[in-house]
Amino acid sequence: MNECITPTTNHFSPTASLAAIGVKLNQQDLFGPIRTNVHIKQKTVKHTPADKLYDAWISLLAGAHGLVEINTRLRTDPGLQRAFGRSACAEQSVVQETLDACTADNVTQLQQALDEIFRRHSQSVHHDYQARFLLLDVDISGLPCGPKAAFATKGYFAGQYHRRGRQLGRVLATEYAEVVVDRLFAGNVQLIKALQPLVEAAEETLQLDEAKRARAILRVDAGAGTLDDLNWLLSRGYEVLAKEYSGQRVLRLAKTVTEWVQDPDWPERSFGWVTEPPTNYVRPVERIAVRCRRQDGTFAYGVLICSLSAEQVLAMLGRTILQAVDPVAVLAAYVTFYDLRGGGIETSLKGDKQGLGLTKRNKKRFEAQHMLVLLGSLAHNVVIWARQWLMSPPIQRCGILRMVRDVFHISGLLRFDALTHVVEIVLNQDACLARSLIHPLRELLTPLHIVASLGET
Template sequence: MNESITTTTNHFTGCAILAAIGAKLQQLDVLSPIRKRVQIRQKTIKHTPLDKLMDAFISLLAGAHGLVEINSRLRADPGLQRAFGRTSCAEQSVVQETLSACAEENVLQLHQALDEIYRAQSQGFHHDYQAAFQLLDVDLTGMPCGPKAAFATRGYFAGLYHRRGRQLGRVLATQHEEVVVDQLFAGNVQLIKALQPLVETAETTLQLDDAKRRRTIIRVDAGAGTEDDLNWLLSRGYEVMAKEYSGRRITRLSQTVKEWVQDPTWSERSFGWVSEEAAGYVRPMRRIAVRCRRRDGTFAYGILMCSLSIEQVLPLLGWEASQAADPTAVLLAYVTFYDQRGGGIETSFKGDKQGLGLTKRNKKRFEAQYMLALLGSLAHNVVVWARRWLNSPKIHRYGILRMVRDVFHVSGLLRFNALHQVVEIELNQDAPLAHSLLYPLQELLAPFQIVVILGET
């Protein structure tokens, strides 16, 4: 009889669901572009450089907020290693040496590999542009680090004054919650400088031609709300939703509002149409002034700018088309559409910081930090895809933190054949999510002949 069928080994793991996702990635060979493209110039003694790169990646999915946790979260869990195709795990210091050995060419190679993975697995790349607009949010988030790190400069880091660090730029396919592009910049770079390289890279990843760009919305905050940036986007065919950059212009345009309308959902906010024509843009723009009352009774002002018609905005919000006849609803629709950035790219940054420890791992070399950032964006997408693969109503609205902390960390027993392939997963029936995830896991892994059962007490 075939030895691979009759001989089995058992390993207990605290991450049985993550092990199942690892088995899925193995069966689909999702990570093969990384093995084919990334060539790190480092001598192999026991583990290849790519093996060590994979150890770092698996540790992110396992919830490690520092590379030192590789030893406790992955090296001490042989079952999880084998589920991802690893027969052993490198020591954390060796993994860090490999990251420090990465060069600029390795960053480019990993970018290309992630593009290939994204095109094969994502919903964002396969978005139906004829049926609906593709919505891309673009923004930066601060990555504080030590002052001696490469490209660590003073810049904007929320709540941290006189701090040095870098900036992570992101393009998010918001409807699908997928990271299209992550790029690392020096700490003093603002969105006004990062917007064009981020969008151009996203065009390459998504293979956006003229027709697709006309069905794509770029949503940005005031950091990219200059006339030059918006005209660059508009001239390339994009629709835009943005906020005015210039403080002086905000003050002047706010004074042209003839009637302020009270926000029906927030008593401290009101808005109104800017009556001055938007003459400086290459395409027609609608402008709305928004004011919010401060604690001292004065107002803070902002100007929203949008190239979309109200008939195009309402379906994006899921609102009835009949609301286009209500002047207050029209104003509220534009303001709400901008407000939804908070549930888009801002939520993605927050989820990655809490669930994947985005800002917890700092490397002195810029290329090493860049490689970690790219592994983090891949981990983000794998978590999003895992939620889709599991297709369970129980976890449908879970963010990155709850997926990593609660879903992936359902414990259980893994059984492997002689070829080190997972053949059975026995979930801990006392785990809170075990029962609700049993059937979705069985459906997910049945094509790979992997049995999923509940353990007996």
């Protein structure tokens, strides 16, 4: 009898769709650079320190908003563990101990490992600088925490006065929605202090030489709109779009506007050219004053500073170059280009807070918190890359929250062969996104010799 019968085992998983992504990531050995480069001084009993970091990271993709949820979202789901290449899962308290054992050197090692992963898998690393500019958004966002945590100081936390916490600095490759750099700072650090280390870290990650910097746009808010910061960026060759930092200077420049033009899309807003020459900048810039009417009838003012020409801004917005002869269209283009920052880095930070629980996991030790922040940035990028793999219109419209909550949480049956390799994934056909997901999953998993179905006969 020449037939070979291979026994199989079945596991029900509430995150069968995430298990499919896990198989792909395991096949790519995505976490390999972290296992190789991050050396935490902690003895191995059942699980290595790298394995425990891996468990913490998988739990983020599984929707855990606290490390304690490792026990309920991952440890109770052996099918998901095996799909990601794990034969067992560490207990949450053991994972916490590993994070608490991390040092500043481990943080640096993880940053270097993430750079290696990013260069292997990201789209922004392979951006075509000849064809178009690379748009990078830079911002900082508050992470409130307990007052006894390291570097938890009073600072700006939106809507939370007298609160203590830390600050997360981020550089986002906006066109690709990829996090290039995440760095953790003390709670009293503002973007004016964080800008240069964030940009320098992004240059290292993206390997930006002089030619590439000349084809990159840095878009920042007023927190980095000082003369020194903008001149530093301009002297390094970047194009900039920023908001003026000084409130007094804004009021003075707004008075030089000779003609205010009403925003065609927002009746309460108007804008106009600043006529005072920008002599203090190391390269030519354009300045546009913007005013918005408050409820009490007075105006709030701001000034945009941009080194791009009108034609370049119109091209970035996908508009015809013929509009460059229309002064109203040009003014509106500059202001709209800055407005789109809200749908870039601000949306990414909000999505990570809601979908990945960015503000829910607080560690007392600064290095432990920094490790969690870096694992979160990797989780963000994996969600973005997974959305690219699953080329289905309903999936492409999903943000971070819906990807984690809905796309990754389609239940189903996972079948494994005798070597614990996934051979079939059967999704719950009654799940609302299952039919939109099944065809992209088949294209993703067929090269790996894995069958994806809805269990239909």
